[in-house]
Amino acid sequence: MERPLLLYIFLFYWNFLNGKKLNTLFTVEAPRLLYTVEHGNNVTLECTFPVNGKLNLQDLSVTWEKKDELKKVVYVLLKGEEDFKSQHSDFKGRIKLLKENLSLGQSLLQITDVKLGDAGFYHCIIGYGGADYKTIHLKVKAPYRTITQRVVSTGPNEWKLTCQSKGYPGAEVIWQNRDCEDLTDKANTSSEIGRDQLYYVTSTLTIKSRIDEVFYCIFWNKELQENTSLILHIADSADGILQTENRRSVGATLIAAAFVGSVLLFMLCIRKAKANKENRTPVLSLSMAKFSKDKDTYDCRDASFEDRELKYLQIEKT
Known part of the structure; x- marks a missing residue:
């Protein structure tokens, strides 16, 4: 030296x-x-x-x-x-x-x-x-600490869901529904590098959905081995509010019993997403993170949600 x-x-x-x-x-x-x-x-x-x-x-x-x-x-x-x-x-x-x-x-x-x-x-x-x-x-x-969202109704039972976050290095965005079905190929994901050298990642999913459906927007940072996720629940309400939940810290007073099933499925879906990653073509045009082949491969129904943390937010549809 x-x-x-x-x-x-x-x-x-x-x-x-x-x-x-x-x-x-x-x-x-x-x-x-x-x-x-x-x-x-x-x-x-x-x-x-x-x-x-x-x-x-x-x-x-x-x-x-x-x-x-x-x-x-x-x-x-x-x-x-x-x-x-x-x-x-x-x-x-x-x-x-x-x-x-x-x-x-x-x-x-x-x-x-x-x-x-x-x-x-x-x-x-x-x-x-x-x-x-x-x-x-x-x-x-620079973990992808916070995910922001924008929701637009584009027609009868049709929604445009957008997730945005920033971090480093570039992250892949994975979309799934409550049945752990991978919807990533239907999404449009892009990334820009800001003056602060952070990656600004935006992903949009346009999809037809019935009322009371759940979608998962998952930012996967391979280098940090970290998932940061947003749960989007299209609720059956008169004003058409879309409820979102940002997984970060426990907010016990805000956790409603109605979302417990969604949380469980969400954790299971993360596992399945990792297992299926190597069989899917990457969406991003940039050199984004991919799941490593040695990630666990058991079925999402068998996975545990131990040590996961959830914070619930409610954001109105725009």
């Missing part, structure tokens, strides 16, 4: 010119070499170094840099003074070093509002009577 030689040379001559002996046994450590954080959240990277008594900030140099095609300076502390002039524009206003922890031999770098572009390898470089560094890997994930 390439060492930041220029900084090491600088630290050597800086200590030499100040009459200090370079400690060749100086070692930087990292309690964790891998961090995983969700897009938009905060993360604190850490490396440690020996202080050996009371810390003298005038002798301390701390540099964090991100190793891309070209190295990006994330943070610099030199002789106790912060230097933001050399900081890369990608990190402006989002970086803080917790200086109160330096006396404990901890270099804690806080990154706020994490972007997908923040993912990569970071060098934590410390100079304090010696010089050393550690490499820390930051991964950024």
Whole structure:
């Protein structure tokens, strides 16, 4: 692995010119070499170094840099003074070093509002009577947390159902009815990459349906091995409201007994969708995620819904 030689040379001559002996046994450590954080959240990277008594900030140099095609300076502390002039524009206003922890031999770098572009390898470089560094890997994930919907009645007993969500990487959208019948080939799914590098996925299913029918809109993110789903229930009501349920967290007070059967079938259908995926032609024109061949293949009627979570929302038809 390439060492930041220029900084090491600088630290050597800086200590030499100040009459200090370079400690060749100086070692930087990292309690964790891998961090995983969700897009938009905060993360604190850490490396440690020996202080050996009371810390003298005038002798301390701390540099964090991100190793891309070209190295990006994330943070610099030199002789106790912060230097933001050399900081890369990608990190402006989002970086803080917790200086109160330096006396404990901890270099804690806080990154706020994490972007997908923040993912990569970071060098934590410390100079304090010696010089050393550690490499820390930051991964950024963006699950398809929220699915929004739009419903349009296009004729007698005919509906246009649209599901939209954003995340990373691209997800496949699977449509099914209450009998676990795969309707994906009847849907139109497209994807765009926004300025934030997230995938904006839209899927529309136009279908004839009787009253009191249930449909499942399932976003499958293979890399994260995660399903995020929406249950759509065409209810028998005078105002023609379409009820939708977004599977995320338990909302016990909102769970109606009338939907219990739909929930059970929904969980069973997810299993069947995974089992049947390898036999279906992908819908998306982009390189979307496919189910791996080693996914479970038992029939949807035999699957369990243990540890699944549901949150119920009600959205009016437009």
